[in-house]
Amino acid sequence: MKIYITAFAYINSRGFGGYAKHTNWTDIGVDNFNQCQWKQLFNSAFDRFGRLDSLSKHVVAAVELLGIPMPCNDMKDNETAVYIGTELGSYEVDKLFYKSITQPGGASPKLFSYTLPSTAIGEVAMRYNVTGPNLCISAGELTGLVALWESAAMLRSEEITRCITVISNAGSPDCDSASESSSYALLLSTKLPENTHKVICSVNFDDHEHNCPAVSDIQKLYDYIKKPQQEALWLATPKGYNTKNRLRIEHRG
Amino acid sequence: MEQLIDQLKVQIIEALNLEDVSPEDIDPQEPLFGEGLGLDSIDALELVVMTEKHYGIRITDMEVGRKAFANINALSEFILENKG
Amino acid sequence: MNESCHILAAEIITSLGVGLDHNWKQLLAQQCGIRKLQRFQTGKYFSDTAGEIPLDVFDELARKNSIEDDSKIFILSQAVIGELSKQLSGMQIDLSKHRTGLILSTTKADIEALRPVALGESNRPLNNYWNSSCLAQAVADANRLTGPVMAVSNACASGIVAILLAKSILQQNAADMMLVLGVDVLSDFVLSGFSSLVSLSKEPCKPYDAKRSGLSLGEGSGVLLLSKKSHSGYPFPAVIGGAANNDANHITGPSRTAEGLKLALKRTLKKAGLSPDDIDYINGHGTGTLYNDAMESKGISFIFGHKSPPITSMKGYFGHTLGAAGVIETALCTKILNETIVPSSLGFDVLDMEDHLNVAKSTLRLKKLNNLITFKCGFGGINAAIALQKKGLS
Numbered sequence: 001m002k003i004y005i006t007a008f009a010y011i012n013s014r015g016f017g018g019y020a021k022h023t024n025w026t027d028i029g030v031d032n033f034n035q036c037q038w039k040q041l042f043n044s045a046f047d048r049f050g051r052l053d054s055l056s057k058h059v060v061a062a063v064e065l066l067g068i069p070m071p072c073n074d075m076k077d078n079e080t081a082v083y084i085g086t087e088l089g090s091y092e093v094d095k096l097f098y099k100s101i102t103q104p105g106g107a108s109p110k111l112f113s114y115t116l117p118s119t120a121i122g123e124v125a126m127r128y129n130v131t132g133p134n135l136c137i138s139a140g141e142l143t144g145l146v147a148l149w150e151s152a153a154m155l156r157s158e159e160i161t162r163c164i165t166v167i168s169n170a171g172s173p174d175c176d177s178a179s180e181s182s183s184y185a186l187l188l189s190t191k192l193p194e195n196t197h198k199v200i201c202s203v204n205f206d207d208h209e210h211n212c213p214a215v216s217d218i219q220k221l222y223d224y225i226k227k228p229q230q231e232a233l234w235l236a237t238p239k240g241y242n243t244k245n246r247l248r249i250e251h252r253g
Numbered sequence: 254m255e256q257l258i259d260q261l262k263v264q265i266i267e268a269l270n271l272e273d274v275s276p277e278d279i280d281p282q283e284p285l286f287g288e289g290l291g292l293d294s295i296d297a298l299e300l301v302v303m304t305e306k307h308y309g310i311r312i313t314d315m316e317v318g319r320k321a322f323a324n325i326n327a328l329s330e331f332i333l334e335n336k337g
Numbered sequence: 338m339n340e341s342c343h344i345l346a347a348e349i350i351t352s353l354g355v356g357l358d359h360n361w362k363q364l365l366a367q368q369c370g371i372r373k374l375q376r377f378q379t380g381k382y383f384s385d386t387a388g389e390i391p392l393d394v395f396d397e398l399a400r401k402n403s404i405e406d407d408s409k410i411f412i413l414s415q416a417v418i419g420e421l422s423k424q425l426s427g428m429q430i431d432l433s434k435h436r437t438g439l440i441l442s443t444t445k446a447d448i449e450a451l452r453p454v455a456l457g458e459s460n461r462p463l464n465n466y467w468n469s470s471c472l473a474q475a476v477a478d479a480n481r482l483t484g485p486v487m488a489v490s491n492a493c494a495s496g497i498v499a500i501l502l503a504k505s506i507l508q509q510n511a512a513d514m515m516l517v518l519g520v521d522v523l524s525d526f527v528l529s530g531f532s533s534l535v536s537l538s539k540e541p542c543k544p545y546d547a548k549r550s551g552l553s554l555g556e557g558s559g560v561l562l563l564s565k566k567s568h569s570g571y572p573f574p575a576v577i578g579g580a581a582n583n584d585a586n587h588i589t590g591p592s593r594t595a596e597g598l599k600l601a602l603k604r605t606l607k608k609a610g611l612s613p614d615d616i617d618y619i620n621g622h623g624t625g626t627l628y629n630d631a632m633e634s635k636g637i638s639f640i641f642g643h644k645s646p647p648i649t650s651m652k653g654y655f656g657h658t659l660g661a662a663g664v665i666e667t668a669l670c671t672k673i674l675n676e677t678i679v680p681s682s683l684g685f686d687v688l689d690m691e692d693h694l695n696v697a698k699s700t701l702r703l704k705k706l707n708n709l710i711t712f713k714c715g716f717g718g719i720n721a722a723i724a725l726q727k728k729g730l731s
Contacts, residue, residue: 037272047291050272076585078600088468094448094526098455101529105306109298110269112530113589113716116444118491122717125583131600133581134719135498138470139487146487150502153509240485241511242436294590298534315535 003155003203005249007187008225009065011058013180016041018065019200019225033058033181044070046127053114054181055089056123058170062185063124066164071129080162081132081154082121085147087140088172089117117171124164132160139238143167144218146238148186152203152247155190163188167218184222199252200225207244224249257329265325268303269296281325289324297322304328310335341575342504343567344725345514346428347668348420350413351557351655352388355398356420361672363654364680365700370655371541371553374523382528384537388555388656389523408466409522410447413558414476418518421560428568435513438484438506441473442499442519443660444492448526476518484512492715493622494581495519496663497723500561501579507565519664520558527554527659534589542625542657543684544650545634545696552624555656559664572728574674577708578609579723589716591629595636597720601712602640609724611708613641616724618679618703620670620711623650624657625684629714634692636720647697653684663713663721670711674727677706 008019011033015024025032028040038049042064049057071077093114100108113119118136125131133154139146144167151165168183175181188203224233228251235247262276265285269292283289286297300322301312310332312318321331348356352370353363363370370388379385395409398416406412425432447466453459465471469488477486485506491498496519503515521527531537531554538551567573582600584592592598606613621633637645651666658665673679679701688694712722 039273047272050270051296076596078582082583087470091451094445094451095455097530098452098526100302101525102456103306104309105302105304107529107533108302109530109533110295112533113295115526115530116490116492116716118715118717118719119588120717121491121719122583122588125585125718126587129585131583131585131597134491134583134717135502135581136490137487137502138490140470140474143470146485150505153505157505157508238485240438240483241506241509242484243509243511245509245511293587295534295588302533 001156001190003152004189004192004199005186005201005203005225006189006193006198007066008200009062009185010183010222011062012182016065018067048123051110052123053093053171055086055117055168055171056114056120058168058181058183059084059120059166060123060127062166062168062183063128063164066185066187068128068187075129077128077130078132079160080130080164081134081160082124082130083135083137083147083151083163083165084117084121085137085143085167086117086172087138087143087169089120089168089170090115091173092171130164142238145235148218148235149238149247151188152205155188156205161190184218201249201251204248205245206248221249254329254333257332258325261325261328264303264307265300268299279325284324285322304332308332308336340508340565341577342507342563342565343573343575344671345430345562345564345568345571345573346421346424347559347561347671348417348424349557349559349665349668350390350398350417350420351658351665352390352555353655355394357668357672361669364669365678367681367683369541369653369683371555377523377525377528382537383532383535384539384553386539386541387523387553388557388658390556408447408450408464410472410520411466411475413522414472414518414520415479417558417560418476418480418516421562425562428571430568432514433481436484437482437514437516438512439473439477439482439486439516439518440499440503441469441476441488442495442517442664443469443472443488443521444490444495445521445524445527446472447522449524482516484515491719491721492717493657493659493662494713494715494719494721495660496667497579497711497713497721498581498719500563500576500663500667500723501581501721503563504576504579507563514562514564517561517563517664518558519661521659521661522556523554536626538625541684542652543686544623544625544652544682545630545688545692545694546685547687547689549625549627549630552626553652553656555658557655557658557661557665559661559668561664561668567728572675574671574725574727577724577726578605579721580604580608581719581721584718584720586718588718591632591714592718593632595632595639597718598632598636598712598714599639601720601722602636602710605710605722605724611724614644615708616646616710617706618646618673618709619648620666620709621648621650622712622714623652623682625652631692634694638693645695647679647695647701649679649682649697653682667711667723670709670725674706674709674725677703679703
């Protein structure tokens with residue numbers, strides 16, 4: 001079964017964008033993502049944005065950048081999963097919640113709701129009306145790789161045809177400075193979209209017998225997607241997975 | 254009461270992180286929940302925390318809370334009745 | 338066809354005590370482990386009761402399992418695996434000789450370790466176990482596991498989501514066996530959080546009851562050993578299908594129309610190759626909050642109609658153990674399947690007029706119990722379900 005990357009988006013220290021677009025933070029008059037209001041990034045409305053924690057803001061904004069159409073009426077999308085990879089994305093809001101316990105008025109229910117990183121999935125599900133499977137995973141340094149691997153494995157084995165996969169370090173101790181946070185979002189699909197030039201890359205499980213180096217760093221996947229090239233990119237098998245399978249990513253030419 | 258209403262508008266915007274809403278945008282008669290500002294149940298609970306934090310009034314009965322948070326006028330009346 | 342995987346062994350530790358068999362006896366005797374808080378300040382939270390494990394039990398577990406660490410979550414994790422190992426040695430299974438992975442299911446791990454950093458009192462946390470993937474790796478290393486290691490964080494549905502993930506990894510042939518470890522401990526953080534949401538019951542919770550007024554928190558650990566192959570001579574239920582779906586409705590409140598639960602149940606039945614009539618028992622989520630239990634009533638009525646099988650919640654026995662719930666309650670479901678007995682839904686007396694559930698008010702000794710469904714629902718709108726089948730049928 002073939003899996004395609006049909007949309008790709010990112011938010012990082014320089015700016016934000018997708019496959020063929022990039023906007024620098026300075027172009028919109030801010031230093032980093034944390035200084036943005038939703039309306040500075042998008043034309044659409046999103047009243048809830050201000051209430052979200054760092055991780056949820058990053059995740060929803062990255063998904064919005066994928067360009068998924070907003071739902072019509074109340075139609076639920078049962079065929080799209082939302083998987084996120086986050087290592088300690090609730091760290092920032094955990095600290096804020098702890099402080100709120102000791103303040104007059106007491107513990108903040110709003111902050112508490114975001115101390116579970118899977119609330120970010122809930123925000124995506126609500127905004128785009130997606131009711132498919134969910135997974136929020138952390139695996140140390142391999143968090144991004146495992147999230148992507150399991151997204152592909154789920155698509156390969158399920159009747160679900162799409163997966164929104166977001167990998168983010170927002171909210172985590174790695175991001176003491178706002179400029180260090182970055183998120184990547186991918187839309188994986190087992191159906192070829194009607195407009196074939198929307199397929200950026202294909203993703204396949206293949207036995208990796210060759211000597212091609214395999215990468216475990218999602219940043220390298222990002223670099224590969226941004227710069228179309230002939231050669232395939234092999235992603236490493238996550239540690240502990242005893243299989244010869246690797247993920248082979250190829251640009252669609 | 255006018256002053257309290259203006260103060261409450263600022264405090265609500267801050268407590269609930271209402272992006273892109275300024276105090277002038279809020280009509281003190283308009284419902285806070287459902288239509289109007291469109292707040293939800295977590296926001297309601299957050300307003301309970303806000304009321305205790307700024308005015309020392311503890312709301313333990315959600316029915317009392319529902320009436321007090323109907324709109325900003327109702328909230329300012331509630332605070333004046335219950336403060337000190 | 339969706340492949341099954343087998344639960345080769347299961348163990349739990351709750352406020353009712355240590356060991357699956359011990360807990361099972363307590364359930365049959367309708368014992369309640371929800372009591373007045375001992376190690377937390379009473380009067381501080383909305384409720385003074387919870388399914389708390391006594392301090393001397395933690396000390397005893399640490400001593401018996403030679404655990405030098407004083408982190409309660411690490412003690413519960415290692416101790417429940419210690420209990421499991423006794424079963425496994427009887428079955429002559431040595432986890433370190435197989436490619437065995439570990440999936441940890443926890444909501445906040447050892448969050449209290451982060452308190453000094455959060456309050457600016459120190460630069461360093463009390464330990465590393467507030468980081469769930471560190472906790473997962475520490476437990477994997479302590480048990481010499483060489484397979485995939487990761488942590489799942491899907492709120493109260495984490496346990497079932499972790500089982501589904503373990504099943505996926507086994508189906509990929511990426512491991513021979515997978516441990517699914519669910520663990521959560523009571524903390525000021527979590528007690529304060531649920532207090533702020535006004536969702537705690539002052540008395541032990543009453544799941545599905547017309548007079549229910551909220552949930553009771555609990556703590557504990559559960560571990561399951563999953564494998565693609567069964568092991569002859571032992572009664573292992575198979576996980577024959579499952580699904581996790583989102584309500585897409587609200588970040589903490591369940592959908593009033595049970596959209597996510599309906600979809601998860603429907604998909605679980607389809608993947609298991611079963612119809613609603615094939616299900617002999619349902620282990621619900623049943624937290625005892627007004628909205629959660631009403632939502633379950635809608636979801637179950639929709640799928641099972643008027644001929645709904647008996648349903649119980651286990652939360653009345655030991656409270657809502659959050660990230661551990663899906664694992665602890667699935668472990669108890671293996672006993673239910675093997676013994677063909679359903680312990681009563683403790684705390685339940687009478688249904689609300691709006692609700693339509695076939696809640697078991699007393700212990701049921703069924704003639705047939707081949708298939709059951711267990712589901713859990715969590716913040717973020719997630720609903721996750723699995724179908725278990727008695728050995729020999731799949």
